[in-house]
Amino acid sequence: MRRILSAEWTKFRSVPGWIRGSAVAALLIALFPITGLGGGPPEQAAPIPIGPGGGPVVDAYYFVHRDLTGDGRITVRVAGLDGVGWAKAGLIASGGESPGSRYATIMVTGGHGVRMQHDYLHDRAGPEPAARWLRLTRSGDTITGEASADGSAWRRIDAIELPEATRIGLFVAAPQQTSGLGSAPGVATAEFGRPELTGDWSGDWTGHQRGARTATFSGYPTGASGGFTETGDGFTVTGAGDLAPATRADLPVAAAAGDLLLGTFPALIVIVVVATLMITTEFRYALIRTTLSADHRRGRLLLGKALVVGGVTFGTSLAAAALTLPLWLWVVRRLGLYVFPAPPGVLLRASAGTAALLALTAVLALSVGTILRRSAAAVTAVVVAVVLPYLVALIPFLPSAVGQWLTRVTPAAALGVQQTLTRPPQVDSVYSVAYGYYPLSPWAGLAVLCAYTAATFTLAAFLLHRRDA
Amino acid sequence: MTDATIEVDGLHKRYGAATALRGMTFTARPGRVTGFVGPNGAGKSTTMRIILGLHRADAGRALVGGRPYRSLRHPLRHLGALLDASALHPARSGRNHLVWLAQSQGLGRSRVDEVLAQVGLESAARRAAGGYSLGMRQRLGIAAALLADPPVVMLDEPFNGMDPEGIVWLRDFLRALAGRQRAVLVSSHLMTELQGMADQVVVVGRGRVIADCAVADLIASASGDRLRVRTSATSLAAAALTSTGAQVTETDQDLLSVRGLPVERAVSVLAAAGVPFSELAPHRATLEEAYFDLTRDAVDYRSGASS
Amino acid sequence: MNVIRAEWTKLRTTPGPAWLLLATAAVSVATGVALSAVDTRLALSGVYVGQIPLAVLSVVIISSEYSTGLIRTTLTAVPSRWPVLVAKALVLTAAVAVTGSLAVLATLLITGSGQAFLSQASARAVFHLILIALLSLGTASLTRDSAVAIGTVLALLYLPPLLTQLITNPVLRRLLDQFAPMTAHPAILALWSATALSAGTLMVRRRDT
Known part of the structure; x- marks a missing residue:
């Protein structure tokens, strides 16, 4: 095997066009994001709230509140909630006025039962989903949330350290309603019983729309607006917004770090051309006879070629992606475009995954070239198999199920290895391929391509073995 | 080896x-x-x-x-x-x-x-x-x-x-x-x-x-038992050689191909008939x-x- | 005229072109019918996928001559060279016009809007196929190698729609849509094809073969 490898490596490096092709592919990965920089970032009127975790958040809801000094408790019954899905109505202890500040809530939801949530990312379901009595207790720095079905038997859900909480009250929020690949502002109205208060509460009940001027708040549907009315035995509150991590649909102007790997596509085409030529030129110039008379182990020959082209592609692409991705992130952020944060581990996975994706595609092209023995057909087949499903998944007017299905079962699933966004389970949003969300996890997506490549490689080795050279 | x-x-x-x-x-x-x-x-x-x-x-x-x-x-x-x-x-x-x-x-x-x-x-x-x-x-x-x-x-x-x-x-x-x-x-x-x-x-x-x-x-094997005879008097030579029973064909100007006659016999026949010749040798076929x-x-x- | 007949004979006498034309029609119709299930106005969008086998055909028509050395025979027969490419373009145009029209007609009949055949949209779909064929032909005569040529054509066709995903500036985005071969107005696409063909002709004339 070592001899086949060194022979195939010599073959590869001694054709200047192939070396140039590999270099061009790496350069495309490294430099292609430059094409997206033209014209500068879009106008962005409102600030993006950043949560305590560092990520963008939606911090918008209708808030009816008073101020609490020292220890105390608020108890309320949610008599009704006119809202669906993750529409929220309940109690909140707010940790500050600035968008993105900490909080703790206990709530009734439109379709997910009673929950206790805090700081945008944390969500815990209550033991009795049908409970309608909620209460928040502050004791020292700790906020404790409890729920009850009858107002007498209370079950604790969670306790959160929140020393900065002063403003406590009722809230109603309704996130965007998604349908297919689009979304529209949502609104919800809740009927509250009169809150029972213990402790030192000051001020009157006042209400306002929180986060009205933030980028992640999509506003009210036309004709609707937030507000609260005091009824005989409680409050009616209408609100919109959410308390959750922001998704791409909340921030269409922002970019995902994975977007900066767009050079993968042109690089992929170049690499497919090179990998195909590695085998089709052997057929075209009858060089395959010389090759096979030097070593008749045809399967190993194919393996040798695959390792060479796969190895070269992986190495150059990894270097290009891993070195330039952080650099581009820095440039793009300096230019004022908001990019969803991604930890270094995720960036590294996206870079290494891109390199693996390109290497596997190269091996796929080599195998298809072996099977078809014609360059044009082989290049087309591979580019179509890997790129076209992705492109179709981007088409806005197709049912989103088509895009999800295509990026699940075709080789294009591997592009999911570039996703740098995660789907928070407590948010219903537009999780489309266009927004950078894939149906499969990064490595599962890559495994799909792996399976295709392995199957094609096996068929190629079988045919190469069986056919007269 | x-x-x-x-x-x-x-x-x-x-x-x-x-x-x-x-x-x-x-x-x-x-x-x-x-x-x-x-x-x-x-x-x-x-x-x-x-x-x-x-x-x-x-x-x-x-x-x-x-x-x-x-x-x-x-x-x-x-x-x-x-x-x-x-x-x-x-x-x-x-x-x-x-x-x-x-x-x-x-x-x-x-x-x-x-x-x-x-x-x-x-x-x-x-x-x-x-x-x-x-x-x-x-x-x-x-x-x-x-x-x-x-x-x-x-x-x-x-x-x-x-x-x-x-x-x-x-x-x-x-x-x-x-x-x-x-x-x-x-x-x-x-x-x-x-x-x-x-x-x-x-x-x-x-x-x-x-x-x-x-x-x-x-x-x-391809040469057979043929002779090459080069002479300026081809018709005389052909007549003399044919009379012994050999097959004679003119392959070129001044050149005869003779089948069915040993070299020594051919020499003596030509000499007896007084026909001049410049070459008389067994034919060596080319590989072609x-x-x-x-x-x-x-x-x-x-x-x-x-x- | 003789050159055209010769090129027609070349196209006719190998099985590849016929199969690829058939694939072009079949893929266009199948995609069109599938898309019309979503929205009947998309019935003729099938050509955006059907153009793929057509691009392969148009590339191979010229690059296979280079890979087999046949190009020397061809250019020896027509020393001024440019008529060869023109003849290839004409023969290809005729073949694609017929295939494309049949495909469009079949799509419209299957989706039940056959009377729309004589509409501007139908003409545009056929025209699109012809122009893509000529663009591919020109690219192949420039690069000579089939793999490089088809890679270039596929990149020209399918990369811009991907690129628009990254471009946030709406003006640039619209500009890209207007000039990318896949989404451009037929007049702009014709400009692409003409540029590729003339550059190809120029190179075929100037280059040693």
Whole structure:
């Protein structure tokens, strides 16, 4: 095997066009994001709230509140909630006025039962989903949330350290309603019983729309607006917004770090051309006879070629992606475009995954070239198999199920290895391929391509073995 | 050197409806240049591909040094072959072509420079092979065949596209290889290329061997018992010789071909008749003539284009 | 005229072109019918996928001559060279016009809007196929190698729609849509094809073969 490898490596490096092709592919990965920089970032009127975790958040809801000094408790019954899905109505202890500040809530939801949530990312379901009595207790720095079905038997859900909480009250929020690949502002109205208060509460009940001027708040549907009315035995509150991590649909102007790997596509085409030529030129110039008379182990020959082209592609692409991705992130952020944060581990996975994706595609092209023995057909087949499903998944007017299905079962699933966004389970949003969300996890997506490549490689080795050279 | 042989035994091969080989059988032995001749389409290239394990025979077997080619661990150390001199990637340099071949056999680069010197291609070795003339490609192909210094060398039409100087060089080269106890198998569709070089010829037509014999025997059999008589008085000479019962034909101006008469008898008959002659000798057929005698019935494509 | 006949004979006498034209029609119709299930106005969008086998055909028509060395014979027969490319373009145009029209007609009949055949949209779909064929032909005569040519054509066709994903500036985005071969107005696409063909002709004339 070592001899086949060194022979195939010599073959590869001694054709200047192939070396140039590999270099061009790496350069495309490294430099292609430059094409997206033209014209500068879009106008962005409102600030993006950043949560305590560092990520963008939606911090918008209708808030009816008073101020609490020292220890105390608020108890309320949610008599009704006119809202669906993750529409929220309940109690909140707010940790500050600035968008993105900490909080703790206990709530009734439109379709997910009673929950206790805090700081945008944390969500815990209550033991009795049908409970309608909620209460928040502050004791020292700790906020404790409890729920009850009858107002007498209370079950604790969670306790959160929140020393900065002063403003406590009722809230109603309704996130965007998604349908297919689009979304529209949502609104919800809740009927509250009169809150029972213990402790030192000051001020009157006042209400306002929180986060009205933030980028992640999509506003009210036309004709609707937030507000609260005091009824005989409680409050009616209408609100919109959410308390959750922001998704791409909340921030269409922002970019995902994975977007900066767009050079993968042109690089992929170049690499497919090179990998195909590695085998089709052997057929075209009858060089395959010389090759096979030097070593008749045809399967190993194919393996040798695959390792060479796969190895070269992986190495150059990894270097290009891993070195330039952080650099581009820095440039793009300096230019004022908001990019969803991604930890270094995720960036590294996206870079290494891109390199693996390109290497596997190269091996796929080599195998298809072996099977078809014609360059044009082989290049087309591979580019179509890997790129076209992705492109179709981007088409806005197709049912989103088509895009999800295509990026699940075709080789294009591997592009999911570039996703740098995660789907928070407590948010219903537009999780489309266009927004950078894939149906499969990064490595599962890559495994799909792996399976295709392995199957094609096996068929190629079988045919190469069986056919007269 | 016992492994310096190629044994081909009863090969049959069909490609769809076309039958390429029908029981091809012959042996190439050490120390000899074996000519492998036949018209285009006779099955020479197919036989060579089967010897190299590139194509599978439907029946029969081909052995190199007593073993199937595909069982050899370092095949180029047993058999060096040149099938198609144009089988090069045009962008790869000749030297790099040899380097990868050497690596596939676990040979060092020094061997590459040695064979390049042997075939006289050092100056062009680092240029892209796409710019090589056909003669240079042939030399590169021969260098590749010699790379692992194999006991058996097999060349398919190596004289194609070579200039006269190259042809002389290659003949001497192959003779020298045979002199060092190598077995050399050289295919050609032109007998003249083999004359004076081959020891043995295997003449093939329509997928089987028509003749397999030493060059000397072949020429002798084709020469028959004819005499060449050169004389200015052709009609007188013809009359005198015919009277003895011999068959006489005029092959050229001043030249007669006589069948059925020993040399001594012819001399005395002409002398007795007082016919002057400037030459009288047994006819030595060329390899070409012998070949045409043999293949007259075996040509598939008489005016087929050369491949 | 002789050159055109010769090129027609070349196209006719190998099985590849006929199969690829059939694939072009079949893929266009199948995709169109599938898309019309989503929205009947998309019935003729099938050509955006059907153009793929067509691009292969148009590339191979010229690059196979280079890979087999046939180009020398061809150019020896027509020393001024440019008529060869013109003849290839004309023959290809005729073949694609017929195939494309049949495909469009079949799509419209299957989706039940056959009377729309004589509409501007139908003409535009056929025109699109012809122009893509000519663009591919020109690219192949520039690059000579089929793999490089088809890679270039596929990149020209399918990369811009991907690129628009990254471009946030709406003006640039619209500009890209207007000039990318896949989404451009036929007049702009014709400009692409004409540029590729004339550059190809120029190179075929100037280059040693």
